[in-house]
Amino acid sequence: MAANPYAVPITQALQFFSRTCSVFKEEDSGFTPTPSQFTVAQQVAHVAQTINWFMEGGFRPEGFDLDFAAHHMAVRQVTSLTAAMAMLAKAVDDAAAFLKEQSAEQMMTPIADGPIMAGEPRAAIVAAIAEHTAHHRGSLAVYARLLGYSPPIPYGE
Numbered sequence: 001m002a003a004n005p006y007a008v009p010i011t012q013a014l015q016f017f018s019r020t021c022s023v024f025k026e027e028d029s030g031f032t033p034t035p036s037q038f039t040v041a042q043q044v045a046h047v048a049q050t051i052n053w054f055m056e057g058g059f060r061p062e063g064f065d066l067d068f069a070a071h072h073m074a075v076r077q078v079t080s081l082t083a084a085m086a087m088l089a090k091a092v093d094d095a096a097a098f099l100k101e102q103s104a105e106q107m108m109t110p111i112a113d114g115p116i117m118a119g120e121p122r123a124a125i126v127a128a129i130a131e132h133t134a135h136h137r138g139s140l141a142v143y144a145r146l147l148g149y150s151p152p153i154p155y156g157e
Contacts, residue, residue, distance in 0.1 A: 004096075004099060006099040006102060006126050009130045010051070010096050010099065010130070012130075013129065013133040015154075016133075016137060017047065017088070017133055017136075017140075017154070018085075019153070019156075020140055020141050020151045020152070020154050021044065021081075021085065021140055022151070022152065023144050023151050023152075024040055024081055024144065024147075025081075026080065028081060029080050029081040029084075030079065031143060031146075033143065033146055039078075039079075041078050041079055041080055041081045042078050043139060043140055044078075044085055044088055044140075045074075045075045045078035045083075045084040045087055045088075046075045047088055047091075047133055048087035048088040048090070049071060049075055049087075049091075050132050051092060051133070052091050054125045054128055055125070057111070057112075057116060057117075058117070058124075058125035060112070061112055062112060063112035063113065063118070064114060064117075066114075066115070095129070099126070102122075106122065107122050109121065110122075137154060
């Protein structure tokens with residue numbers, strides 16, 4: 001069976017992200033460079049939350065949920081890296097499973113009107129998820145270095 005062109009980038013993003021995060025320990029969960037930034041655990045939870053947000057917003061008729069204050073508050077509640085990584089794995093699994101069920105025609109359907117990606121094909125959320133995940137992977141690589149770790153190359157040995 002051929003690889004699904006929509007699900008593969010999502011699962012690869014998790015692989016790359018997980019390699020970078022492999023240096024962290026549970027006791028690093030609460031590390032943050034400054035008090036106002038997300039902690040290690042919150043960065044991971046935010047990535048998971050945003051995958052869900054893209055999937056929901058890209059496919060529902062009303063578009064994206066723009067209550068960013070509520071999203072932010074939910075992420076701020078996360079204190080465990082282990083729990084956040086489980087949230088991320090579930091978000092990726094759910095997204096990949098859903099995307100595998102979509103036809104090319106469904107993926108070319110325009111995203112609902114609104115300020116986020118309006119009119120773009122639903123397939124565009126795949127690149128947006130990968131890009132957002134890469135952004136936070138880079139942030140976490142900086143966090144890791146501030147803790148004295150050397151994160152591995154994300155793309156493989």
